[in-house]
Every structure is written in C-alpha cells, then in structure tokens.
Amino acid sequence: MKKRLGIGFIGSGFITRFHIQSFIGVRDADVLGVWSPNKQNAESAAALARRIRVGDCQAFNSIEEMIASPGIDAIWLCGPNHKRIENLEAIVKAIKSGKSGKGKLTGIAVEKPLARNAAEAKRVIELIEESGLLHGYLEDQLFEPPVVRGREILWRRAAPLTGRPYLARCAEEHSGPHNPWFWQGELGGGGVLNDMMCHSVEVARLLLTDPAKTRDSIKPVKVSATIASLKWSRPEYADLLRQTMGNEVDYRTRPSEDFARATINYVDDAGNPLIAEVTTSWSYVGAGLRLTSELLGPEYSLSINSLDTSLKLFLSRRVQGASGEDLVEKQNAEQGLMPVVASEATEYGYEAENRFFVNCFLDGKQPEVNCYDGLEVTQLLMTAYKSAEEERTIAFDPKAIENFIPAVARGTWKP
Ligand SMILES: NC(=O)c1ccc[n+]([C@@H]2O[C@H](COP(=O)([O-])OP(=O)(O)OC[C@H]3O[C@@H](n4cnc5c(N)ncnc54)[C@H](O)[C@@H]3O)[C@@H](O)[C@H]2O)c1
Numbered sequence: 268m269k270k271r272l273g274i275g276f277i278g279s280g281f282i283t284r285f286h287i288q289s290f291i292g293v294r295d296a297d298v299l300g301v302w303s304p305n306k307q308n309a310e311s312a313a314a315l316a317r318r319i320r321v322g323d324c325q326a327f328n329s330i331e332e333m334i335a336s337p338g339i340d341a342i343w344l345c346g347p348n349h350k351r352i353e354n355l356e357a358i359v360k361a362i363k364s365g366k367s368g369k370g371k372l373t374g375i376a377v378e379k380p381l382a383r384n385a386a387e388a389k390r391v392i393e394l395i396e397e398s399g400l401l402h403g404y405l406e407d408q409l410f411e412p413p414v415v416r417g418r419e420i421l422w423r424r425a426a427p428l429t430g431r432p433y434l435a436r437c438a439e440e441h442s443g444p445h446n447p448w449f450w451q452g453e454l455g456g457g458g459v460l461n462d463m464m465c466h467s468v469e470v471a472r473l474l475l476t477d478p479a480k481t482r483d484s485i486k487p488v489k490v491s492a493t494i495a496s497l498k499w500s501r502p503e504y505a506d507l508l509r510q511t512m513g514n515e516v517d518y519r520t521r522p523s524e525d526f527a528r529a530t531i532n533y534v535d536d537a538g539n540p541l542i543a544e545v546t547t548s549w550s551y552v553g554a555g556l557r558l559t560s561e562l563l564g565p566e567y568s569l570s571i572n573s574l575d576t577s578l579k580l581f582l583s584r585r586v587q588g589a590s591g592e593d594l595v596e597k598q599n600a601e602q603g604l605m606p607v608v609a610s611e612a613t614e615y616g617y618e619a620e621n622r623f624f625v626n627c628f629l630d631g632k633q634p635e636v637n638c639y640d641g642l643e644v645t646q647l648l649m650t651a652y653k654s655a656e657e658e659r660t661i662a663f664d665p666k667a668i669e670n671f672i673p674a675v676a677r678g679t680w681k682p
Pocket residue numbers: 277278279280281282283302303304305308345346347348350353354378379380405406407446462
C-alpha cells in the first residue's frame with residue numbers, strides 16, 4: 268500500500284487554490300500537478316503549492332500528460348460545471364490508453380455540484396464506473412468542524428435520552444459569485460439553487476442522520492421550493508453586473524435566480540417525519556459569506572453561524588485600503604466592525620474533507636461520501652427547480668426528473 272498520495276488538480280481557479288491551502292493540514296498527500304486550459308493560471312496555482320510546501324507541484328500541458336506522470340495517484344476535478352463531462356471523458360480516455368499509464372490512478376474526487384442536471388449526473392456516474400476508480404464527492408461543508416462536532420455531541424448526549432432530531436435548517440448566502448460563468452444559467456446549470464443549495468441540502472441531511480446509520484436511513488419524500496431574482500435583475504444591478512462580468516451576463520434578458528428556498532420532507536427508518544429547510548442566496552450583503560445551520564430536537568438545539576467569529580477587527584473610516592477578500596470569503600467591506608474567519612480552509616471544511624478522501628484513497632477504500640451521493644443531491648435540486656417552476660409540492664421521484672432541465676438553465680426563465 269502506498270504511504271503518500273500524489274494529487275493532480277483539473278482547474279486552477281478559486282476552489283483549487285482553496286484546496287491547495289487546505290493541504291497544509293493533510294499529512295499524507297502531496298499536491299503534484301495542475302492542469303487548466305490557461306497555462307499561466309495553472310503555473311500560478313502550482314507555484315502556490317510549492318510556496319506553501321504542500322508538494323513539488325508542476326503545471327501540465329494536458330490531462331493525459333498529468334495522468335501519465337508517475338507521481339500522480341488521484342485527480343481532484345475542479346473545473347467549471349459545464350466542463351465536468353468533457354473533463355471526465357478525457358480522464359477515462361487517458362486511463363484507458365496504455366501510454367497514459369492504464370490503471371495507475373487510485374481515485375478521483377469531484378467538486379460540487381456533481382453536474383448541471385440529472386442526465387449529466389448519470390453520465391458522470393457512467394464514466395466513474397467505467398474508470399473503475401474509487402470516487403469521492405467534494406462536499407466540504409459536511410466536514411466543517413462545528414457541524415461535525417455539534418452533530419456528534421447532540422446525537423451522543425441528547426438524542427438517545429430524549430429522541431432523534433426532527434428539523435434541520437441550513438443556509439448559505441453571499442453577495443454573488445466571482446466569475447461570469449456562474450451567472451450564466453446554461454453554463455452553471457441554473458443560478459444559486461444549483462450552485463449553493465447542494466451544500467445546504469447535504470448539511471441538513473447529515474445533521475438529521477443518525478451517525479450510527481447510513482445515509483439512506485432517511486429518505487426524501489417530497490420537495491417544495493421557490494426561486495426568485497430579488498436583486499440582480501433590478502435594472503441598476505443588471506447593468507452593474509454586465510459592467511463587472513461582461514456582456515454575456517445580461518440579467519435584463521437572461522437572469523438566473525439569486526434566491527432559492529426549499530423544504531424537503533424526509534422519513535426515517537422508523538417512519539418519523541423529518542424536515543430540512545434550506546435557503547441560499549446571492550442577494551445577501553453582510554460582511555461576507557454566511558453559512559448557518561440549526562438542528563432542532565425534542566429537548567435540544569444546535570446553531571452555527573460562520574460569521575460569529577472569535578476574531579473581529581475594527582477599522583475606522585480613516586483606514587481606506589483597497590478592497591479585498593483577506594478577512595472573509597466574498598467580503599463586502601473593509602471598514603467598521605468586521606468578522607474574520609481566521610482559517611477559512613479549516614472552518615469551511617476543506618482541510619478535514621481532503622484528509623478524509625486522501626486516507627480513503629490510500630487505504631484503497633471507497634469513500635462513504637461519493638458520486639452516488641452527488642447524483643442524489645442533483646436529483647433533489649432538480650425536483651426543487653421543478654417544484655418552483657410549477658409552484659407546487661412534488662413527490663421525490665428520480666424517474667420524473669431524469670430529463671428535466673430547469674428553465675433558468677435553458678435561458679427561458681422569466682421571473
Ligand atoms: N466547495 C465549494 O464551496 C466550492 C466553491 C467554489 C467553487 N466550487 C466548485 O468548483 C468548481 C470550480 O469553481 P471555481 O470557483 O474554482 O471556478 P473558477 O472560475 O474560479 O475557476 C475555474 C477554473 O477552471 C478552469 N477551466 C476553464 N475551462 C476548463 C476546462 N475546459 N477544463 C478544466 N478546467 C477549465 C479555469 O481556467 C479556471 O482555472 C465548480 O464546479 C464550482 O461549483 C466549489
């Protein structure tokens with residue numbers, strides 16, 4: 268059995284850089300490669316990995332070349348949503364062609380969302396199965412230290428004495444994503460619902476699931492959802508968005524939702540009804556990214572707010588520096604009383620997430636958080652879009668949304 272895992276990244280943008288930083292807290296892996304169509308960005312991400320000493324990393328000229336490199340044991344797939352299938356096809360082709368080192372890779376970890384819709388998610392599964400690799404679904408928020416710790420304590424101390432929890436509320440909100448493709452429904456697969464509700468759905472589900480049981484011990488029954496464009500299709504904000512993101516992002520004519528909520532009814536293996544309430548928005552202006560979770564049971568509750576930080580800075584009006592994201596992800600201000608997330612890669616779960624997948628791959632063990640989970644999340648999100656479009660509660664039935672493409676992703680949504 269290998270003692271260290273050599274990792275190659277596909278994509279060299281925002282999330283790859285976050286992952287690379289998190290590897291400071293992962294003992295048994297080295298970040299050895301990055302491929303991205305923009306060589307300069309790939310070089311810059313590789314230089315970051317070398318600078319912070321998480322691996323002797325190099326930028327590769329192609330996916331095939333990276334997979335053929337003897338040090339690379341696993342791929343972290345972190346390209347944009349609309350390139351997921353193309354990237355996976357290239358990986359599978361490279362694995363199958365002898366010269367790229369057939370059978371040499373151990374595993375692949377795929378960023379959220381698994382795909383843009385259920386049909387694409389099924390194609391991801393087909394390709395993963397064809398590859399024969401171990402696979403992980405990169406859902407960092409399942410590994411957030413307060414989520415993991417809070418769940419462990421409540422399920423150990425409170426649930427056995429007074430009964431299981433019944434209601435989870437999870438939200439992720441910020442003021443909007445950093446690159447144009449996220450804002451274009453066709454490329455992202457939708458708006459904030461596809462981009463961020465995948466996180467909240469999984470955190471709520473995790474909190475409601477007995478740690479001694481498997482994920483399928485609670486089953487989704489029905490979904491009711493709403494989507495809206497609350498801020499970014501207002502004319503002044505649509506114009507601002509076009510100025511900052513480019514002409515292809517035109518929310519006067521082709522908006523995506525910047526708000527989404529869903530209620531998912533679950534039932535557990537004893538027939539108890541459970542509820543997950545999830546909310547996401549790109550129309551929240553606070554200090555920066557805000558992740559909140561609550562778990563309610565008969566005699567207890569839990570609450571988490573990522574902006575309730577132990578570190579806060581006060582900067583007077585005379586401190587007039589350049590805008591940045593050095594205090595908190597998706598930061599909106601540089602003055603006044605500002606919360607600082609001291610170690611974001613740890614707090615948002617990336618560090619524990621990467622430690623978990625590295626250990627699974629080194630042990631030759633299929634991770635419990637894997638692409639089949641990503642498929643089910645996609646099916647839930649598509650049911651939510653359908654519910655929002657039809658303005659009714661919809662029974663969870665993966666067959667019914669097999670070929671469903673949200674109107675936002677088709678560019679036909681009229682809020
Ligand atoms: N877990 C999280 O919280 C989280 C946060 C942000 C993004 N993400 C996910 O990570 C993925 C990447 O998002 P990001 O924020 O890094 O985006 P980004 O726009 O910052 O970076 C995308 C990267 O992909 C590269 N790219 C462009 N075309 C490509 C292609 N054909 N194949 C491979 N790579 C290509 C770009 O050059 C860039 O380096 C998305 O699926 C996104 O949903 C997850």
